[in-house]
Every structure is written in structure tokens, then in C-alpha cells.
Amino acid sequence: MSRIVAWATLIFGALFFLLPLIGMTEFSLKMRRGVYSFDAYIKVFEDPTFFATFGYSLTLAVITILFGIMLVMPTAYWVRLKLPQARPVVEFITLLPLLIPAIVIVFGYIRLYNTSSWLPLTGSAIGTDILLTMGYVTLAMPNMYRAVDTGLRTIDVVTLTEAAQSLGAGWFTIMMRVILPNVLVGVLSGAFLTLAIVIGEFTMAALLNRPAFGPFMQLLGANRAYEPPALAVIAFAITWACIGLIQLVTRFSKHERAKA
Amino acid sequence: MAFLELSNLVKTFGANCVVKDFDLSIDRGELVSLLGPSGCGKTTVLRMVAGFETPTAGTIKIDGHDVTAQKPNERAIGLMFQAYALFPNMTVADNVAFGLKVKGVARAERDKVVVEMLRLIGLPDLGGRFPFQLSGGQQQRVALARALAVRPRLLLLDEPLSALDAKIRLSLRTEIREIQRELGITAIFVTHDQEEALSMSDRVVVMNGGIAEQIGTPFEVYSRPTTRFVATFVGTLNLFEAEAEGAGALRINGVTVRLPDEIEATRGGRLTVALRPESLHLGAGEVTLPATVEGLEFLGSILRIKARVAGTQIALDTFNRADAPPPAVGTKTLVSFAARDLVVLNA
Ligand SMILES: Nc1ncnc2c1ncn2[C@@H]1O[C@H](COP(=O)(O)OP(=O)(O)O)[C@@H](O)[C@H]1O
Numbered sequence: 001m002s003r004i005v006a007w008a009t010l011i012f013g014a015l016f017f018l019l020p021l022i023g024m025t026e027f028s029l030k031m032r033r034g035v036y037s038f039d040a041y042i043k044v045f046e047d048p049t050f051f052a053t054f055g056y057s058l059t060l061a062v063i064t065i066l067f068g069i070m071l072v073m074p075t076a077y078w079v080r081l082k083l084p085q086a087r088p089v090v091e092f093i094t095l096l097p098l099l100i101p102a103i104v105i106v107f108g109y110i111r112l113y114n115t116s117s118w119l120p121l122t123g124s125a126i127g128t129d130i131l132l133t134m135g136y137v138t139l140a141m142p143n144m145y146r147a148v149d150t151g152l153r154t155i156d157v158v159t160l161t162e163a164a165q166s167l168g169a170g171w172f173t174i175m176m177r178v179i180l181p182n183v184l185v186g187v188l189s190g191a192f193l194t195l196a197i198v199i200g201e202f203t204m205a206a207l208l209n210r211p212a213f214g215p216f217m218q219l220l221g222a223n224r225a226y227e228p229p230a231l232a233v234i235a236f237a238i239t240w241a242c243i244g245l246i247q248l249v250t251r252f253s254k255h256e257r258a259k260a
Numbered sequence: 261m262a263f264l265e266l267s268n269l270v271k272t273f274g275a276n277c278v279v280k281d282f283d284l285s286i287d288r289g290e291l292v293s294l295l296g297p298s299g300c301g302k303t304t305v306l307r308m309v310a311g312f313e314t315p316t317a318g319t320i321k322i323d324g325h326d327v328t329a330q331k332p333n334e335r336a337i338g339l340m341f342q343a344y345a346l347f348p349n350m351t352v353a354d355n356v357a358f359g360l361k362v363k364g365v366a367r368a369e370r371d372k373v374v375v376e377m378l379r380l381i382g383l384p385d386l387g388g389r390f391p392f393q394l395s396g397g398q399q400q401r402v403a404l405a406r407a408l409a410v411r412p413r414l415l416l417l418d419e420p421l422s423a424l425d426a427k428i429r430l431s432l433r434t435e436i437r438e439i440q441r442e443l444g445i446t447a448i449f450v451t452h453d454q455e456e457a458l459s460m461s462d463r464v465v466v467m468n469g470g471i472a473e474q475i476g477t478p479f480e481v482y483s484r485p486t487t488r489f490v491a492t493f494v495g496t497l498n499l500f501e502a503e504a505e506g507a508g509a510l511r512i513n514g515v516t517v518r519l520p521d522e523i524e525a526t527r528g529g530r531l532t533v534a535l536r537p538e539s540l541h542l543g544a545g546e547v548t549l550p551a552t553v554e555g556l557e558f559l560g561s562i563l564r565i566k567a568r569v570a571g572t573q574i575a576l577d578t579f580n581r582a583d584a585p586p587p588a589v590g591t592k593t594l595v596s597f598a599a600r601d602l603v604v605l606n607a
């Protein structure tokens with residue numbers, strides 16, 4: 001009996017997620033009347049704006065990831081090493097981006113950094129790009145921090161640090177040779193999650209008026225019929241590829257296998 | 261001139277004074293144990309020497325140089341922890357080579373040292389393994405090799421054997437001692453296990469409540485404990501209440517004992533005296549007391565007799581001999597000891 005209930009729940013859940021996906025995919029293949037075709041996809045790929053915006057978002061994602069790691073990893077490490085009592089506070093701060101809507105953050109940015117402010121970042125394209133990247137770092141922080149912190153939890157941070165110090169290592173060596181390799185899986189999964197977030201982000205990019213992938217998807221969705229679902233399928237494929245990469249990384253890191 | 265000199269070390273955490281006025285001098289090549297119950301400040305002393313804790317007061321000198329203000333990674337001190345502390349992402353060989361790599365030693369030289377170290381710890385073929393593929397004992401050996409590879413000036417070991425099972429613990433402590441002797445390295449060994457401390461050290465520091473109660477060779481600490489704490493913490497001990505009869509004699513249960521050395525006591529003052537189980541004998545002797553046998557314990561070659569003497573239960577060790585069957589429980593008998601084996605406790 002309970003087995004039947006379990007299966008029924010599972011099937012219902014699967015249908016709940018899969019049916020819209022299947023419907024969307026099917027619709028995206030019906031651009032040509034009467035037969036299935038990839039016309040909608042070809043249209044999307046033929047559009048130069050697709051590559052321009054995707055490239056732009058990808059670049060920003062990579063910078064976001066690098067900056068995020070540089071910010072989050074030393075912080076999470078230091079909190080574990082020296083300030084364990086401050087962990088709840090730091091965790092709360094990293095969760096704030098989930099509580100404060102992106103639109104609030106971006107309006108705050110525009111107010112603080114407008115052309116007549118002390119730091120007129122919105123006055124130039126590059127300045128706005130920097131602002132947008134910082135916004136992305138903020139958005140990605142909850143995931144990034146948790147991913148790194150989970151990685152740090154699997155090792156004895158204090159003992160390993162002291163062992164490395166007693167062997168003559170300075171902070172940089174400890175970070176690069178001891179801590180990073182051991183939390184790499186966490187860092188990479190955080191990185192791929194960040195990638196997924198940045199590629200699909202709309203609010204910040206649109207309000208800061210930058211040519212990102214999110215606004216492009218929105219624009220396409222507002223004006224076309226068949227291309228948007230095709231684009232959504234592509235976006236889905238990218239997300240799933242990221243998840244696949246996380247799995248792959250986990251699988252291929254030798255010493256991690258022991259912990260599993 | 262001692263190689264390592266700790267002078268008046270004090271460490272407080274908030275209002276909690278964990279190490280109090282701690283003095284210790286260690287000669288080159290010596291292995292000194294810090295022995296004491298959990299929480300008495302052993303690890304804190306070690307961490308101050310390693311540089312992970314800053315002393316509230318006092319100085320630490322290595323080879324005549326004051327290192328109190330030096331950073332941990334500048335002190336060239338090897339460490340071995342209770343917890344397995346190998347870098348999980350590196351092979352055994354890379355773990356051992358880590359310190360050399362940090363120092364910038366060339367690859368060929370590094371490889372040579374690694375081979376040498378792995379042979380020293382008896383694991384010459386395990387260089388390619390990862391820590392998770394090793395047993396606890398093997399991991400601790402590798403940790404020792406890693407600490408020794410950089411030729412540290414000092415080796416600090418913080419209960420490195422306490423996570424291992426009894427058999428490995430025994431063999432590894434012999435091995436650590438042999439390697440320490442072979443390399444002539446100065447070492448501090450922290451433990452709460454008195455057998456471990458007595459069996460492997462040149463000298464033992466018995467600690468209690470952040471204070472060094474007694475510093476001496478294992479023989480001195482065991483046979484001539486100076487405080488009641490040392491006497492009871494190290495080994496098994498029988499305590500008797502006694503009454504002083506002046507500076508040269510005391511009285512236990514109505515029997516007068518003439519002491520070989522003078523003691524500081526006023527006539528009629530109450531004293532505590534101690535006797536090791538192996539200092540007591542069955543039958544009459546120099547000082548004889550009546551006893552009743554209450555129990556027997558076979559400890560292999562040793563037979564431990566529990567008997568009631570002067571109102572307290574005492575332990576008496578004799579060699580177990582096949583031709584002399586032990587006395588039966590309930591037997592009234594005599595026990596005796598030599599006055600020179602009696603330890604008068606100051607505090
Ligand atoms: N960082 C610290 N902060 C506060 N108290 C500490 C700290 N480290 C150790 N202590 C306290 O100091 C005392 C001695 O600790 P420790 O040196 O680890 O003892 P041992 O190694 O002999 O078991 C303990 O009561 C412990 O709670």
C-alpha cells in the first residue's frame with residue numbers, strides 16, 4: 001500500500017515537472033506547419049544578438065565566479081578557523097540576497113552610484129558592467145558561501161592549517177595547496193550554480209540597461225511565438241550541462257571518493 | 261645551556277588561567293613528556309611552543325634565541341597531532357614532501373628525502389597511496405615522516421597515539437622513541453597515559469591544573485614522587501596516615517618507623533606516607549604490620565594481593581611463582597616493607 005502511494009507521488013511529481021517541459025519542447029519543434037523541425041532553433045542561432053548577449057553574460061558570469069571565490073573562500077575559511085562564534089552572523093549576511101529582491105538592490109545601486117554621485121559608476125558602460133558584476137556576486141553569494149562552507153566542513157580546517165604552518169607554509173600556500181584542493185568540488189558546484197543564475201538573470205541587467213542574455217530572452221518572448229520555447233530549451237540544456245559537470249567533477253576527484 | 265627554555269610561561273583564556281608560571285629546560289636530543297589529566301594545560305603549553313597561542317607572560321627560547329614573538333611557520337618546529345592531520349588531497353609522498361616544497365627544495369633532493377623518510381617509518385612502498393587508503397597507525401607514521409622531513413629543530417607530539425588501538429599504540433611508541441633517538445631530535449611528548457610517559461621519556465613533567473608538579477626522570481617521578489598528586493597519578497600507590505615522632509621517625513598504626521632521611525615535621529603532626537605495591541612483601545621484615553587478605557588479581561607474571569592493613573585496603577605485588585601458591589582470601593598474615601621505600605608526601 002505504502003509502495004503504491006510512494007510511486008503515485010513520484011509519478012505525479014515527475015509529471016508536474018515534465019509535462020510543461022515536454023509541451024514546450026514539442027511546441028518549439030512545430031514552427032514548420034505539419035512536421036517537426038528545428039527551424040525555431042536555427043532562427044535563434046542565426047540571430048547575432050543571441051551570441052552577443054550570451055557571450056556578454058558568460059563573460060560576466062566568469063568574472064562573477066572568480067570574484068565570488070576570491071571573496072567567499074577566504075571569508076568562509078577565516079570564519080571556520082578563527083571566528084567560529086561569528087558563523088551564524090556571517091551566514092545570515094550571506095542569506096540577505098535571498099531576502100532582499102534584486103530590484104531593491106539595483107535601485108539602491110542606481111541611487112548610490114548615479115552620474116551625480118561620489119562614484120558615478122552608471123555614467124559609463126564599463127562602470128555599469130562592474131556594478132552589474134558586483135550585483136551578480138551578491139545574488140550568487142548564498143549559494144557560493146554554502147557550497148564552499150560545506151566543502152570546508154568535510155576537512156579539519158584548524159588541524160590542517162596548523163600542520164601546514166608548522167611545515168613552514170604561509171597563508172597563500174595554505175590557501176592554494178591545502179584548502180582550495182579540498183573544497184574544489186564545493187567551489188565548482190558553487191561556480192556552476194552561479195553560472196546558471198547569471199545566464200538567466202533579468203532584473204538587474206534590464207534595469208541597468210546592459211545587453212545581457214536575460215533581457216534578450218524576455219525581448220524574444222514578447223515578440224515571437226516559436227523561438228522563445230526553443231531558447232528556453234537551450235537554456236535548460238545549459239543548466240543541465242552545468243549540473244552534469246558538477247557530477248563529473250565530483251566523480252573524478254580521486255580523494256573525494258573516499259568520503260562518499 | 262639548555263636547548264629549549266620555557267621561562268615563567270603563563271596563559272589565560274579570559275578569566276581562566278590555564279598555564280601558571282611554567283618553567284622547563286630541555287637539552288638537545290632529549291625526549292620530555294608532559295603527563296597529566298585531561299584539561300591540565302598540556303596542549304596549551306605545546307601550542308605556545310609551536311606558536312599557535314601567544315603566552316600571556318613568559319618567554320620561549322630555542323637554542324638561545326627568543327622565539328616568543330615568532331610566527332608558527334618561522335619556528336621550524338615539527339608537529340604531530342592526535343587527530344589524523346594528513347592533507348587528504350595529497351599522496352603519502354606528497355604529504356611527506358610538502359614542507360620541502362614550501363622551502364623550495366629541488367625535486368630530485370625532495371624525492372630522495374621522501375624515500376629515506378618512508379624507509380625510516382617502515383612504509384617504503386606506500387608513497388603513492390592517499391591518506392584514506394591507510395590505517396590509523398600508518399597515517400600517524402606518515403605524519404611523523406612529514407614532520408621530520410624538513411629536519412625541524414624540535415618535534416612536538418600531542419597525544420599522537422591516543423586514537424589508535426592498544427596493540428598499535430604499544431609498537432608505535434617504541435618506534436617513535438627509536439626514530440627520535442636515531443635522529444637525535446629534541447622532542448616534547450604530551451600524554452595522559454602514565455605508562456606511555458614513563459616508558460618512552462628521558463624526563464617526565466607531571467602537570468596538574470596548569471602547574472608542573474614535578475619534573476624528573478621516570479625513575480624519580482615513580483619512586484620519589486614529591487607531591488600527593490604525583491604519587492597518586494603516576495602508578496598505583498598505597499597511602500597510610502601516619503603521626504610524626506620528630507624529625508627521624510614516624511608511627512603507623514602504633515608501629516614506629518625510623519626514617520633514613522630527616523623530614524620536616526613536628527612531633528604529633530599528621531602525615532601521609534605512600535608505598536608502591538612492589539615495596540610491600542608478605543611475611544615479617546624491617547617494618548611489619550598485620551594484614552588480612554581480601555582479594556587476588558593475576559596480572560600475568562605479577563600477582564597483586566589486596567589486603568586490609570591499618571584499616572585501609574592496600575595492593576601488594578609479588579612475582580607469580582608456580583611453586584608458591586598464593587594465600588587464600590580471608591587469611592590473616594603479615595606484610596612488611598623497608599623504611600627507605602616509604603615516601604613521605606609534602607602536600
Ligand atoms: N582557545 C581556548 N579558549 C578558551 N579556553 C581554552 C582554550 N584552549 C584551551 N582552553 C582551556 O584550557 C584548559 C586546558 O586545555 P588543554 O591545554 O587543551 O588541556 P590538555 O591538553 O592537558 O587536556 C581547558 O580547561 C580548556 O578548556
Ligand SMILES: [Mg+2]
Nearest residue numbers: 299302303304
Ligand atoms: Mg590536549
